[in-house]
Amino acid sequence: MTIAAPSPSPEAPLGGRAAHDVEIVDVTKRFGSVVAVDRMNLRIANGAFYSFLGPSGCGKTTTLRMIAGFEQPTSGEIMLAGQPVAGIPPYRRNVNTVFQHYALFPHMDVIQNVGYGLRQRNVGRTEELERAGRALELVRLTGYEHRRTWELSGGQQQRVALARALVNQPTVLLLDEPLGALDLKLRKEMQLELKALQQEVGITFVYVTHDQEEALTMSDVIIVMNEGRILQEGSPTELYERPVDTFVANFIGVSNPIKGKVTAFDAATHRAEIESAGGLRIAGVVTDRAARPAAGTEVTVAVRPERLRVDAAGTPEPEGSGWVSVPGRIEQGTYLGEQTEYRIATDVVGELIVRRQNAAGAAQHVGPGDAVVVRWQEEANLVLVD
């Protein structure tokens, strides 16, 4: 037996597993006057890696705690495996949590920690040891069974916490910023390891982070939150290519906002023509599929830094159509290893940030003070309606 996807729950319709491990229906959570979660609706599909991404205080932990059963929604309903769970305490939910600071039991050794959940279910000593041992193997900690937890490194403690949760074969595994306490290098390693582990065991992971890069690396689906609300839900690519508003765009790392007004909108292609504050006329896809911006609507056009190119002033326009050219002057160049990041002041659209690959023998050298032309193709324009 491996730690695989849990067997179908008996309540599930037609003998199969409910289509969604977690459903959050119109859930609001208030703490006094603070609205931590605001009318949230979400369905989490089985076996996928979901991430809640948002700034500190936006309600991620609260959402997780409601799924685990540590908090009750003020209104709305949460369903696990198709069943409403209102009033069911945490210890009777088939959900396990990996806590941010591990929360390992200090008076137990590693194998006792991992076997804790099994002991609560009286599986018997032999089975407990066998399953706990396999869970340790899964997180590559075989041989550490009888170590004291405080003797382990941060990464190892994290793995024990993971094994302790996974050994129970939960329907859903909740992880609240589990890598937050680790140093950068270890964090990167653990990201990949967690992702691989999730694919191996096939359990639904619901992961909380405020680090966009972490979310982009690991997730099948990212849910961007702010102030208790879901702003956007989608795959990493979708979020990156089509952020619905400026908040998501900024959070996911798309920058270079250009303010402007809509002059025309074509509902068929969902494209808008815009005149920027500085008089630049550009066009682009409106990212929010629900939006129908009327003429005169204030919008922001965003372009990702790696879609911009920077040429010395006077360089002829490249082949192909739909180029936008904006003259400017380099204020600063920062060498980032593979890339150089330029901050360029322009009269037409304010400051632009451009990232250029440092490939050998690439484009001409430009440096601070040089007059340049910033160019990009119109298809890179993301029209954000707020």
Added chain:
Amino acid sequence: MAAGAATPAADRERGGRIRSALLTFLLVLPAGAWYLVLLIAPLAIITIFSFGVRAKNGGYAPAFVLDNYAAILGDLQKAAPFTASLSMAIGGTIGSLLIGLPLAYFIATRAGRRKGLFILLLVIPFWTSFLIRTYSWLIVLGPGSLGGFIGDLVGDDNFRILGTPVAVLIGLVYGYLPLMVFPLYVTLERMDRTLVEASKDLGAGRWATFRQVTLPIALPGLITGSILVFIPMMGEYVIPQILGYGRIYLVGNALVTDFLEARNWPAGSAKAVILIFVMLITVTFYTWFVNRGRKGREVSVL
């Protein structure tokens, strides 16, 4: 390393060691002197006395006899105060634990911002004399109040609390409760609350969580508290005298009889030495018993 190699580095190192040893000595000196005068010396005197004989007019006359021990260990009548003290102290410790643990747990985890207030309420009684507080229990438990009330309830006019072991037990628990609560409170307060959530998350209910997580983690405080109340309870004299009307005859009372009334210092000293041994054995056994099977850090008190 050769012993005689007097390199400058080795010299400096030796100088540092001497200075650090001197500093340690100075730091330990006051406490050390205190212990010597007030603990070691009396202990030595009592041990010597316990092998002596009673002088003609009372007190101590030098000798080396085992009669004092033989008298106690050989005569069940004389050993009675020890068993009485032991059962009172064990009962009192259990009582303090039963009241102190929920109280400490409540203050540490549920009292929120009123924590300080509850701690203050626990400390305030210490601002008045121990004697006055014990005497006030005479009124509380007396026939005019609680004693009479319970007597009415059970329909027994002769019902009394005062003068019984129960009165002494109540007095002991009342008198030493804070010594149980404080160490328990400190360990519970320091405990990481997410451990309780982790336990529930892993399928343990309230009671299972308390038994498997909270209690083991509070164990150091529990042991410290138990020993802090157990030891003075073993030697307690005032409470049995007042609330037990002197009818509950404990080691403390026996010592008073020997030293002050019979003026038989060697007999009293032998009792005191035995008392110390009883306490040492009990505490050692208790610590071993509570620690058995722990995989984490051992809790030690001795």
